[in-house]
Every structure is written in structure tokens, then in C-alpha cells.
Amino acid sequence: MILSKNLIWPVIFISPLLIAETFSDEDFDLDALMGMDVQATSAMKRAQSAFETASSIYVLNKEQIINSGATSIPEALKLVPGLIVRQLDNNQYAISTRGLASRFSSKLLVMIDGQSLYTPQFSAVYWEALNVPLYDIERIEVIRGQGGLLWGSNANNGVINIITKNSLDTRGIFANATTGNLINSDANFRYGGDIGSNGSYRVYGHIKNVNASKKSTAYKETLLAASDTNKQHSIGFRADFTPNDAWDLMFQGDITKSKIGQNLRAAIGDAHQTIAFSENFKRTDSRVMARIDNRISADANQMIQVSWLKQSGSEIYLKEEFESIDIDYQMNFIYQSLQLDWGLSYRNNDVASEESILLNIDKGISNIQQYGGLFQIQYSFIPDKINLTLGTKLDHNDLTGWENQPSARLIYKPIKNHLAWAAVSRSIRTPALVEFDYNFKVTGVSVADALGTNTGVDMLDNLLIPSYLNGNDQVESENFTSYELGYRISESQWSIDISAFHTDAENVAVYEPNNQVEQFYPALALLQAGQIAQAAQALTRTQLNFDIISVAESTTKGFDIVLAWQPFDSLNAELGYSLTNFAYQLPAGTSAIVGNDSINRQVFVKANYALSESHKFLAALRVENSTAYNTENYTALDLTWNWQINSQWSAAISGKNLFAGSHLEFNNTQEAYTIPTYIDESIAFTITTVF
Amino acid sequence: MLKFKAFIYTIITLALLFSSSGFAIDKNKEYKLKAGFLYNFARFGQWQTPENNRDAFTVCSPDQHFIDVAKSALKDRTIKNLPLTTKHVLFNQTSLKACDLLFITTNTITDWKKADDVSYRNIMVIGETEKFIENGGHIRFFLTGGKIRFEIAPFRLQEAGLSMSSKVLRLARIIER
Numbered sequence: 001m002i003l004s005k006n007l008i009w010p011v012i013f014i015s016p017l018l019i020a021e022t023f024s025d026e027d028f029d030l031d032a033l034m035g036m037d038v039q040a041t042s043a044m045k046r047a048q049s050a051f052e053t054a055s056s057i058y059v060l061n062k063e064q065i066i067n068s069g070a071t072s073i074p075e076a077l078k079l080v081p082g083l084i085v086r087q088l089d090n091n092q093y094a095i096s097t098r099g100l101a102s103r104f105s106s107k108l109l110v111m112i113d114g115q116s117l118y119t120p121q122f123s124a125v126y127w128e129a130l131n132v133p134l135y136d137i138e139r140i141e142v143i144r145g146q147g148g149l150l151w152g153s154n155a156n157n158g159v160i161n162i163i164t165k166n167s168l169d170t171r172g173i174f175a176n177a178t179t180g181n182l183i184n185s186d187a188n189f190r191y192g193g194d195i196g197s198n199g200s201y202r203v204y205g206h207i208k209n210v211n212a213s214k215k216s217t218a219y220k221e222t223l224l225a226a227s228d229t230n231k232q233h234s235i236g237f238r239a240d241f242t243p244n245d246a247w248d249l250m251f252q253g254d255i256t257k258s259k260i261g262q263n264l265r266a267a268i269g270d271a272h273q274t275i276a277f278s279e280n281f282k283r284t285d286s287r288v289m290a291r292i293d294n295r296i297s298a299d300a301n302q303m304i305q306v307s308w309l310k311q312s313g314s315e316i317y318l319k320e321e322f323e324s325i326d327i328d329y330q331m332n333f334i335y336q337s338l339q340l341d342w343g344l345s346y347r348n349n350d351v352a353s354e355e356s357i358l359l360n361i362d363k364g365i366s367n368i369q370q371y372g373g374l375f376q377i378q379y380s381f382i383p384d385k386i387n388l389t390l391g392t393k394l395d396h397n398d399l400t401g402w403e404n405q406p407s408a409r410l411i412y413k414p415i416k417n418h419l420a421w422a423a424v425s426r427s428i429r430t431p432a433l434v435e436f437d438y439n440f441k442v443t444g445v446s447v448a449d450a451l452g453t454n455t456g457v458d459m460l461d462n463l464l465i466p467s468y469l470n471g472n473d474q475v476e477s478e479n480f481t482s483y484e485l486g487y488r489i490s491e492s493q494w495s496i497d498i499s500a501f502h503t504d505a506e507n508v509a510v511y512e513p514n515n516q517v518e519q520f521y522p523a524l525a526l527l528q529a530g531q532i533a534q535a536a537q538a539l540t541r542t543q544l545n546f547d548i549i550s551v552a553e554s555t556t557k558g559f560d561i562v563l564a565w566q567p568f569d570s571l572n573a574e575l576g577y578s579l580t581n582f583a584y585q586l587p588a589g590t591s592a593i594v595g596n597d598s599i600n601r602q603v604f605v606k607a608n609y610a611l612s613e614s615h616k617f618l619a620a621l622r623v624e625n626s627t628a629y630n631t632e633n634y635t636a637l638d639l640t641w642n643w644q645i646n647s648q649w650s651a652a653i654s655g656k657n658l659f660a661g662s663h664l665e666f667n668n669t670q671e672a673y674t675i676p677t678y679i680d681e682s683i684a685f686t687i688t689t690v691f
Numbered sequence: 692m693l694k695f696k697a698f699i700y701t702i703i704t705l706a707l708l709f710s711s712s713g714f715a716i717d718k719n720k721e722y723k724l725k726a727g728f729l730y731n732f733a734r735f736g737q738w739q740t741p742e743n744n745r746d747a748f749t750v751c752s753p754d755q756h757f758i759d760v761a762k763s764a765l766k767d768r769t770i771k772n773l774p775l776t777t778k779h780v781l782f783n784q785t786s787l788k789a790c791d792l793l794f795i796t797t798n799t800i801t802d803w804k805k806a807d808d809v810s811y812r813n814i815m816v817i818g819e820t821e822k823f824i825e826n827g828g829h830i831r832f833f834l835t836g837g838k839i840r841f842e843i844a845p846f847r848l849q850e851a852g853l854s855m856s857s858k859v860l861r862l863a864r865i866i867e868r
Contacts, residue, residue: 033731034839039837248834
């Protein structure tokens, strides 16, 4: 990605000198022109200028998504340098950046057209159930580092915003079908057309049937066969109306039903022993949103967005429902050398989880409301030279009250095509209900381990008592302060983007054993009286609690470098290196819930090569070297050949995870329940038609 | 809660204060982009009966502001091996004689409508106002999602002795007769 393509579009401060500049060759491309915004102001949830953004941003464009042969969003995200994308199996992912990736807590905010997918039960995104038609994505914006002010809470490690195409640009028929050694079948269909003289729409459907991996899973000696199947079907729509140049209306919705196989381990045995098992779980994920954009003038706009999200998940031991309504209002305008952005937001979350042998719930919190506002001022000290952005977001949520997320960002352009930036920002992560209200049974602990000593009776010593990860209402928001520095150079044939960061976190949730020794006294008294059977009976009424407490600190530091090079039109290449050093500062007696002290290194190489108009190749190589995931280092190559047969038909063949062999990508089995599966190489063949 | 309300009232007041003080209508960026689109229409359009032995390809507009922006944005460009030039014009046959492409802006639409005795044969006429095609124009820009899109009436182009490549047509909203 050469930054200067269609991404560098100065939006923040209008300077007549700048406007008078002559177009560069690539800006004359019709596609590039159609991607450029007319507005000087922009809705803040949609970053427009990669070059001018005072954060570490990467924009994955639609050509790369299509050329990669990706069949899911996580696969497409593997094309982003500096993003940690690790598979637990064929369906489940741990994705993050600048921190620890985890299945359940990645501290990463994921949005589709500005609609947050964050679930309050777990700080997780169900990647396996996320359906966004890849062929109708305009771009994916990835912010490495925090974005709390603009995007809201829980954007601590980064933000991923998936932006779909206007339906005006997707009129016509699109259909594709993929098959391969892993994907049994994956088929998409879209039809788009006009509505009257100022509207357009598209409807789409998707079905997917994925086989289980061929290799066995990794759980200790238990050789469960892989069961990572996925049967999924989705339908969705988007409609856009433009009654005139000042107003835009957009509606969209999607419903996805998934039946996904997984391997788990949990203390479900009669005597609390941990048992590995396979199951199929079902999910239904629906979302609907409406947005009205109003262009007040070339220098001012406002936007209101109302979105609804409903997710239902049903596993053997976990049944959860989550429904949210978001209302967001934003206004942006320029007044002389100032740009002012302000907005208000409201979110209503309804949640329901059923108790099971693995889950106790304290209060049964079923509703969480959040509301707040943001205000940001951007001032140009020297037009097109030095810009300062100051702002804050004030939010109230029912769990932890008012939260403040201020940020200061400075841009300095020493010479043409060079930009330096610095930022200091604070972001918070509100506790998920798993930390605040839920108690999950983790494992069975032997009496000897629980007491820290032997009783002298083997039968009692080996007895297992259940242990719970005890979420409680004393848990506070995690608090991140981040210092970032960056420098970019963008020339016509190459660009470089360097950023370094240091993030200190406070109130990090960890756990502390709360053994409640007195609960063992009756059993010990019976033991002393020689009543072994009664002592054993008394022990069945005991349990160990690992209380979650907000006492730890953590430090994350590192840097990202992305070098892009386009020696000629037919070749562009990227070379990336990312380093993240994560360290907990754990008070005595506490342990980390997610991850451990670790160093994560990634070397990233990507090349797009057009042999001719009709033959294109995309190769992405990732060298993952990390101590965070309890796995071997691995190198994986994804390679895709696209053949444009004629104007209507194209074919592609993709190889994924080539040369990596059968490998594990995520083996943090202490993060409750998950059992990783070996990730295989896979080959897929796709045929696509457009008319 | 009171603090929050005070905060909200402050920002609303502030916003209203700024919005009522008026914005400079800055269409430079929009016009620069539209000049880029005109360049593409010129590249992909076909002029079926080239009447003049021209020595330049001329983009015209009665709007001096647009011409100023287009002149610098399209500097040193060529179309069909001819140097691209820009020209500020009046609505009379003499002034329009050299034009291959004419852009009627919001500010100049009233004058264009008045000048109904002028022939635009062999000139691609592009506008940006509502009902521009109903009023006889060939191509009209509109905005959606803050981005420029356009509608094309191929039959109008044909009537003027022009046509447009499918590369452009596939991106447009097509207006049928």
C-alpha cells in the first residue's frame, strides 16, 4: 500500500494552496476519485486520510481483500501488518494488536460501518459468526493503538472498522463459489439495483460448509479428533438514498445463523474432573442500522446513526443472549483554523446468560446503559504544518460510573511528504460481566493442593473440589495511558510508516485465591475424629474461589514499521516488522487471567504482482515469533493467483498457511475451556461471476 | 449528572454559535475532484464528428471560480494527444466554439437555462444541479456519502454526437429516455 494512492487526502485543514495543487497520476484514476471525500470535515468514525492521521493506521483496500482469496474477515485481517491474527481452529480466532490476543479478551474494538460488535458479557468478538460480504467491503481501517476518544470504550489495543460499499456501487449481480480441501462449499450471491431515481439497494446471501481439520487437537494426551466444522448461512441487505446533495440515508441489516463445532475442556465430571469433549454450538447474529448524514456545507456535517444488534449463542453449558441499541450523533465543522467535533451517544444493552454447572451468576445484571459525549478541537497553528488535536470523551456506564478518556495529538509536517506525529491518550476498558457478575467454574483442585498440605489420607487428598473464577462488583475499569510517536514519508514509489508506543495500564483485572480456610474446618474436625467418609462428604460442600481483583498493572511497549514499495505499476510490496513487549506488574499472590509476560515479534512481507491485466498474484508471508501463546514460532505463506477470464468471469486458486506445516497458533489453554486445533495448509478454488 | 448536562448545554451552545456565524462556502476541494472527473469523461468520451482541426482539447465553464481550480488541477495534461486547456466562457456560439466539454456549476445554472438558443452540438455538457438532465444536460454530478457520483443520459450524448465508454457507464446511474 503506497500511502499516496487514494488514501492521502488532506481533510483536516483546507488551505487554498493545497487545493490548487495539480493532481498526481494515480489520483486521476476513476476508482480513486470515487473514493475521495468532498467534505473538508468528516464523520470521525470514518478516518479518511491515512497519511494525516495522528495514530498508527493501516487501510486495507478492497483490491487486496479480493485478490487475497480470503473467505472471512479474520482471513482478510491476516493481510494487515502488525495485527496478531491467531487461529484456535478453523473458526475461532484470537485477534489483537499491541497487546495480548485472546479468544475472550483482546481489548480491541471491532465495528461494521461504525456499529460496535463489542459484547458486554465477554470482551470478545465472535469472529466465527461474523458475516460481512468481502466483495462488498470498501476498506478495512485498522488503528494500532488506542482510539478511546473517537470510538469509545474498549478500544485499548486497537480499532478495526469495516466499511462496506455504498449500494450505488454494487448494482448488478455478483456470485462466487469456493471449494477446497477444508472448505467444502462457500457460496455468495448478491443482487443490487436502483430504487427510483435517487436510491439503490443490494440484497445478498451466503452459505458456508467447512470440514473439520484433518489433524488431531492438542489437548494434552487426550487426542480428540478435530471438530472445527462450520455450517453457516446469512442473508442481508443495504439500501442508500440520496434525495439531494445535502442528505444521505442508509439502512442495512444482516442475519447469520451458524452451527459451529468446537473442542472444549471443562470440569464437568461428577467429581469435578476436567473432561475434554466436542460439541456443536449454535449462534444467531443479527444487526440492523440506519444512518442519516447531513452535509450542512462543505465545511460542516452532522450524522445520526441508530443501530440494533442481537446475538444468541447456545452451547451445552453456556446459553447467552445479548441485544443492544446504539444511538450516535456527531457534528463536525470548521471555523477558520479550528475544526470542532462533538457528539453524543447512548447505548442500551440487554443481556441474559443461563446458569449451568459451569456458571453461577451473582446479581443477574440484565441491563447496562451507557451514555456520554465527546468533544474535540483541532487547531492549525500553521496551516498544513502544525496541527494540534485536543479532546475528551465522557461516558457513563452502569457498572463503573463516569469515565473520562482524554487525548492530545500533534501533527508536524517538516517538509512535503513528511509527517511526524505524537500522541498522549487515555482509554478505559469497562469490566465485562464475566469479570463483574459471573462466576465460571474453572477446574477441579485436589484437596491437598487447596490446603497446601497433605491430610495423610490419599482418598481425601485426591478429592477434587470445584474452583471458580469469581467475577464481582468490586472490579473496576482498566485504565490505559498511552504515549505514541510516529513518522511517515510518502514518496511516489515508496512510503514508510514508523510508530512507537508505550502504554501503562492500571487496575488490570487479575485473580487472587480466596481459599476461605474456615470452610475446611468441619471436614478437618471430622478427619481428626477418624470419620473419613463424613469428612469426604463435608468436603463436597467446599469450593475454591479465585476472586477477580483490579490491582495489577501492565506495561506494553514496542514499535511498528511498514515499508511500502511500488517500483512499477504492476508490482507493489510491503515489508513490516512489529515488536510488542508486554509485562505484568502483579501484586504478590495474584495471577494473570489473560496471557503472560511476553515478547511478540512479527515479520511481514506482502507482494501484489500483476503479470498482465488478467493474471494477478498476491503473496503474504508472516513470520510469527512470540512467547505469548505457548506455541512454536511459525512462518506461514498465503498465496493466491487470480485469473480474470473475461469481463464477467474470473477464477482464483489460493493456498493458505503454506510451508507452515501442521502447527498450533494459540495454545493458552489456561484461558478457560479452549482447546486449540492444529492448523493445516489448505487449498481453495474460487470461481466468480459479475454481470 | 448536573455536570454532564452543563457540559452538553455548553457544547450545544458553542456549536450553534459557530454554525450561525456562517461558513465560507468552500467548494475548492469539490471542484478539484470534479475537474478530475471531467478529465476522465474527456479521456473516455468519443466525439463522433470532430468539426475542428483543433490544436487543444478545451474544458469550458462559465464559472470563473471553477476554471481557476481546474486550471491548476489539470495542469500539463493531454487528451487524445492534444494539450488540455481550460476556458472561461459566455453563453454564446462564438465563446463556446472552442469547447469540447462544458461544466455548468450551481452558480451558473440560471444563465445556462436562459441561453436556450445556443447549440451544444459536439460539446459534452455536464452539470451538478437537480433536474440537469431533464433540462437538456448530458451528465450530472451528485453527492452520496460525501463522495461524488454521476448520472449519464446516453441518449442525450448521442443527440449531441457523442458517446461514452462502458468503463465510465458502468460506474454511472444511467438515465433512460
